[in-house]
Amino acid sequence: MPFSGFDVLIPVLVVLVLLLVFAGIKTVPQGYNYTVERFGRYTRTLSPGLNIIVPFIDRLGARMNMMEQVLDVPTQEVITKDNATVSVDGVAFYQVLNAAQAAYQVAGLENAILNLTMTNIRSVMGSMDLDELLSNRDAINDRLLHIVDDAANIWGIKVTRVEIKDINPPKNLVDSMARQMMAERDRRAEILVAEGRKQAQILEAEGRREAAFRDAEARERAAEAEARATQMVSDAIAKGDLQALNYFVAQKYTEAMAQIGSAPNSKVVLMPMEASALIGSLGGIGQIAREVFGSDAPSSTRTSSSRPAAQPPFVNRDPTS
Incomplete structure (x- = not known):
């Protein structure tokens, strides 16, 4: 068909x-x-x-x-405000919000964003000193983000983040920075040591002042005690009690003899005074003791006080002689 x-x-x-x-x-x-x-x-x-x-x-x-995309920023040389040359690279994140603007407002969107980011990196970092550049990376990232985002807004895109990955100064500059850091740390250590010495000296001076104050207070109290003892002796003398005077003189005599005998610079002590004076003083002390304790005082004290003593020409303290 x-x-x-x-x-x-x-x-x-x-x-x-x-x-x-x-x-x-x-x-x-x-x-x-x-x-x-x-x-x-x-x-x-x-x-x-x-x-x-x-x-x-x-x-x-x-x-x-329309998804968020990552754009790698290649390494470039940047001259800082203090004429230091550093190598810098980074990364940028962006997202297309308006497809028509991104397609028809700029030719080569990624290349445009890349060049815009690199130019602003040189501009922002070139206006800073090297020390500021190395210590304020977050501030640099914020400035770059605002600048690049405002410039790319007419292309219908949103730059969400701009990050500096590496900042590499020259090797000689790194060595100089290391020496500077060591010098700064040495200076801080010396300051801390000096502060420690200062505090130690202050504490030591305060200790000496406190000790001197305590010594003066002790001497003052000893002087007050001595004055009271002297006053008591004077009162006893005024009442006709001469034994108190004998006791006072014997005590001072004994202390003087003890100081002479304990001197480290001599082994033989010449006695140009009568030894019986010391025994007589001791007899005065015994008489005072009898008056204080009554007639039951030891008879040896009475015997020793009334016995005439010999008068040696010297006292030999050297055990070897």
């Missing part, structure tokens, strides 16, 4: 319809936006999912990645 022209036209029309349907249906994956151009002019943006366009009239333009 021969086919007519109508029988051939129907399958052709079906095939054309299917082609038109498939040409007009566009699927956009998640995380992407596609721009649509009609006769070369931007008309709209396709969001993720199933979308329909007019076949052979509309066509897909730019396919924009």
Whole structure:
């Protein structure tokens, strides 16, 4: 059975319809936006999912990645404010917010962001001293983020972070910084040692002052005691009791003899005074004791006080002689 022209036209029309349907249906994956151009002019943006366009009239333009992306900033030389040359590299994070602006406002989006970031790194870090550059990395990152984000805003993107990864000064400069750091630490150590010595001297001086104060107080109390003893002796003499005077003189005599005998610079002590005077003084002490304790005092004391003593020419303290 021969086919007519109508029988051939129907399958052709079906095939054309299917082609038109498939040409007009566009699927956009998640995380992407596609721009649509009609006769070369931007008309709209396709969001993720199933979308329909007019076949052979509309066509897909730019396919924009809407996810946050990382852009590596290569190493570059930066001259600081104090003429120090350092090598700097970094990383930038950005995200496309408007696919049409990112596609049609700038040619070569990544290259534009990269050059913008590198230029501002040189500008920001070149206005700082080396010490400030090495110690204020967070401040540098914040300044770079605000500058680059404001400049890239017209491209429909959002710069979320700009980070400086490494700052590498020259080796000779690193050695100089190490010597400077050591000198600074030595200076701090010397200051701490000096402060410790100062505190030790202050505490020692305060200790000497306290000791002198205590010694003076002790001498004052001893002087008061001596004055009271002298006053008591004077009162006893005034009442006619001469034994108190004998006791006082004998005590002083005994103390003087003890000091002479304990001198370390001599072994033989010459006695140019009568030894009986000391025994007589001891007799006075015994008489006072008898008056205090009554007539029951030992008879040996009475005997020793009344016995005449010999008068040796000297007292030999050297046990070897």
